[in-house]
Amino acid sequence: MIRVFKHYIPHAVLLLGLFDLLLLITAGELSWRLRAEQIAMDPGLFADRIWPHAGFAAMMISAMIAVGVYGADSLRSMRFACARLLVAVSLGIIALSFIDFLLAGHNFWRSTLAYGMAMAIVLLVLNRMVVGGILGTAAFRRRVLVLGAGSRAQRLRELGDKPESGFAIVGYIAMSDGGHVVEEAIARSAIHNLTRYVENLGVSEVVLALEERRNALPLKDLLRIKTAGVHVNDFSSFLERETGRVDLDTVNPSWLIFSDGFSSGRAVSSVAKRIFDVSASALLLLAAAPVIVLFAILVKLDSRGPAFYRQSRVGLYGGAFDVIKLRSMRTDAESAGAQWASKDDPRVTRIGKFIRKVRIDELPQAWTVLKGEMSFVGPRPERPEFVADLEEQLPYYAERHMVKPGITGWAQVNYPYGASIDDSRQKLEYDLYYAKNYTPFLDLLIMLQTLRVVLWHEGAR
Known part of the structure; x- marks a missing residue:
C-alpha cells in the first residue's frame, strides 16, 4: 500500500485509478473531436482544453469513489463494477451539467457530454477487463513472510486469502516450540540464515506475529532483515494498514503512544x-x-x-x-x-x-x-x-x-x-x-x- 496524507491506499487501486484518469481525459478529448468533426469546426489544440478535460475527469473520479467503484466488491466482481460505473458516470454527467448551468458557461456542451459519457463507460469497462484481470493476480500483491505460527498468524492467513487482499503470504516461521495453529510453518531452527532465506523468497515485508513478545523478540534476525532493505512491521500496525481500523484484540497503550498518529500539528x-x-x-x-x-x-x-x-x-x-x-x-x-x-x-x-x-x-x-x-x-x-x-x-x-x-x-x-x-x-x-x-x-x-x-x-x- 501507499500512504497518502496518512491514509493507506492499495497499490492496485491507485494504479487502476491512474489508468481511469488517463482514459477519462482521453474520452473527453475524443468526444470533443467527434463533435467538432460533425459540425466541421477546427478542434484546435489539446492544450486549450486541458482544464475542461481535467474537470471532467476529476468529477468522474469523485463520483466513482462516492459510489464504491474502487471498493472491495467492485474489485472482486466485474458485474458489480460495471453496475457501479454506470451509476457513477451518470451522476458525474448530471453534476457537470448542473455546474455548467450555474456558471452560465459553455465548457461542457450537451453533445460532448453525451459522447463523453458513452466513451467513458466503454473505456472504463475495458480498463477493468484488461487491467483489472492483471490487478487480481499475485503479481501486484506484496510478498509477506510471517514470523509466528499461532492464532495471530492464522488471522493474517485469513486476511490474505480474501480476493481483495493486497498481500500474499509466502511462508510462516515458527519462532518457538509451542503449539502451532499454522501447521505448515517452518521451525526457526531449520533455517540457517534467515536473511538469506528472506532474500531467496523475494519477500518485500516481514510481519511479526508472535503470541508473546516479552523476552521473545528475535532482535538479531529483525535487525539483519531490516538492514537488508526489507520492511519489518508489527502485527497491530500491519492490521491497521490492511483493514483501516485499530485492532482492539492486540493493541496496547504503548503501541498507541509510540505509533504514528494523533498528531498535534492539526x-x-x-x-x-x-x-x-x-x-x-x-x-x-x-x-x-x-x-x-x-x-x-x-x-x-x-x-x-x-x-x-x-x-x-x-x-x-x-x-x-x-x-x-x-x-x-x-x-x-x-x-x-x-x-x-x-x-x-x-x-x-x-x-x-x-x-x-x-x-x-x-x-x-x-x-x-x-x-x-x-x-x-x-x-x-x-x-x-x-x-x-x-x-x-x-x-x-x-x-x-x-x-x-x-x-x-x-x-x-x-x-x-x-x-x-x-x-x-x-x-x-x-x-x-x-x-x-x-x-x-x-x-x-x-x-x-x-x-x-x-x-x-x-x-x-
Whole structure:
C-alpha cells in the first residue's frame, strides 16, 4: 500500500485509478473531436482544453469513489463494477451539467457530454477487463513472510486469502516450540540464515506475529532483515494498514503512544475543517429548508407528537450536547428506558422508515454543525446512557471523544448499522483509526463515500 496524507491506499487501486484518469481525459478529448468533426469546426489544440478535460475527469473520479467503484466488491466482481460505473458516470454527467448551468458557461456542451459519457463507460469497462484481470493476480500483491505460527498468524492467513487482499503470504516461521495453529510453518531452527532465506523468497515485508513478545523478540534476525532493505512491521500496525481500523484484540497503550498518529500539528487542519463545516452547514440548511419543512409536516400528519426531537449525546472531550433530528419513532418509543434500535424496529413510524433510509431525518443536524457542537465528519455521537456502559466494557472507548463527533464518519461508511456491544466494538476500531489518522483528505474520502451509503441504504435502520 501507499500512504497518502496518512491514509493507506492499495497499490492496485491507485494504479487502476491512474489508468481511469488517463482514459477519462482521453474520452473527453475524443468526444470533443467527434463533435467538432460533425459540425466541421477546427478542434484546435489539446492544450486549450486541458482544464475542461481535467474537470471532467476529476468529477468522474469523485463520483466513482462516492459510489464504491474502487471498493472491495467492485474489485472482486466485474458485474458489480460495471453496475457501479454506470451509476457513477451518470451522476458525474448530471453534476457537470448542473455546474455548467450555474456558471452560465459553455465548457461542457450537451453533445460532448453525451459522447463523453458513452466513451467513458466503454473505456472504463475495458480498463477493468484488461487491467483489472492483471490487478487480481499475485503479481501486484506484496510478498509477506510471517514470523509466528499461532492464532495471530492464522488471522493474517485469513486476511490474505480474501480476493481483495493486497498481500500474499509466502511462508510462516515458527519462532518457538509451542503449539502451532499454522501447521505448515517452518521451525526457526531449520533455517540457517534467515536473511538469506528472506532474500531467496523475494519477500518485500516481514510481519511479526508472535503470541508473546516479552523476552521473545528475535532482535538479531529483525535487525539483519531490516538492514537488508526489507520492511519489518508489527502485527497491530500491519492490521491497521490492511483493514483501516485499530485492532482492539492486540493493541496496547504503548503501541498507541509510540505509533504514528494523533498528531498535534492539526491546527491548520482544524481551522480548515471548521471553515468548511460553517460554510457547508449554512448552505445545506438553506437548500434543504423546503425538504425539512415538508417532512416535518408529514411527520406531524403521520403520528402524534412533535415533528422534531432533541436527544442528549456525548461530544468532544465527553461534553454533553443536544442533537436535533426529524422524529422517526413514536413518542412513547422509550417509555421503558433507553434501548438500541433493532432491525424492522416496531417503534419506527411509517414516514420514519422512509426518512431513515434516505437519511432525511439527519438534515436538521446541520444546525448542530453550524453551532460547532458537531462536524460533518467524525465518530457518531452516542447517548450518555450507552457511553457509560460502553466505556466499562470496551477498552479505549473514551479516546473516540478526543475528536469532534460527526454526522457521517469512517465507521459509518465501512460498517453497517450497529445496535449492540459487539457492533459498537467493531465501530470503535474504525473510530480510533479516524481519530489517529485524521486529515482533510480522509474527511473528503468519507464524504464522497457517504453518497454510496445513502444511495444503497447501507446501514439504514
